[in-house]
Amino acid sequence: MAGVKDEGAARSRNPADESGRARQRRRTRAAIVDATMRLLVDGSGTPGVNEIAAAADVSRRTVYQYFPTLDQLLLDATLGLLTQTDVDAAIDAAGAGHGAATERVEAMIAALGEAAATSLPLGRSLIRLTVEDGDGQPRSADTPRRGYRRVTWIERAIAPLRDELDDDLFEQLVSGLAMVLGWEALIVLEDLRALDGPAQTRTSAWAARALIRATLEEQAARDARDGARG
Secondary structure (H helix, E strand, C coil), rough: CCCCHHHHHCCCCCCCCCHHHHHHHHHHHHHHHHHHHHHHHHHCCCCCCCHHHHCCCHHHHHHHHHHHHHHHHHHHHHHHHHHHHHHHHHHHHHCCCCHHHHHHHHHHHHHHHHHHHHHHHHHHHHHHHEECCCCEEEEECCCCCCCCCHHHHHHHHHHHHCCCCCCCCCCCHHHHHHHHHHHHHHHHHHHHHCHHHHHHHHHHHHHHHHHHHHHHHHHHHHHHHHHHHH
C-alpha cells in the first residue's frame, strides 16, 4: 500500500457512515455522564437528575431520553471513574506513530483487564440495566444505549489507521473491536470459558490483532484491484 497519500488521493470521510445526528447523540450522552462523574467526585452526595441536567446543560427530559433510570446513569458514571483515566493513559503511552494501532489497542485491552477485578461486577449490572427498562420491559434497539466510552477509546486507539483505511473498513473495524473487548467479552470468557483475568486479556488481544490484520489485508486487496483498474 502506498504510504502517505496526497490531498487529492486522500480518502474522503463519508458522513453516511455515521450521521451527524449519531455523533451528536454520542456527544450529548458523554456530556451527561461526564457531568455526573464531576458531581460524584465533588463529594457532595449522590446527585439528582435536576443537578445533573444543569451541570450537563441539558433538560431533564434529555437526561431521561438517554438514561431511563437514575441508577443506570450513576452506574455508568461510576464505571467511568474507575476506568477512564487508566485507559486513556495506556493508549497515550503506547505511541501514535504509523503502525502503532495494534500496540495501542493491546494497551487499551490490558488497562481494561486490570480494571476488571473491581469494575466487572458493575459492568454486569450496567448490562442488565441496559437491556431492561425501568419496568423490566425490553428497550427499543433503534439507537445505541451505551458504549460511547468504548467506541471513543477504540477510535482513539486505531486513529493511526484512519488515513489508511476506507471509511467503511474503519467503521467495520470499530464495530468488530467493540465485540471482542469490554464487559461483554470478559463475561463470555469468564462464564463460558472459565478463563482467569490474564487469559481473558490475552484472548481479547489475540482477537483484536486478528481483526486489525484482516482489515489491513482487505484494504490492501482493494488497493491492488484499484491499481489494476487504473
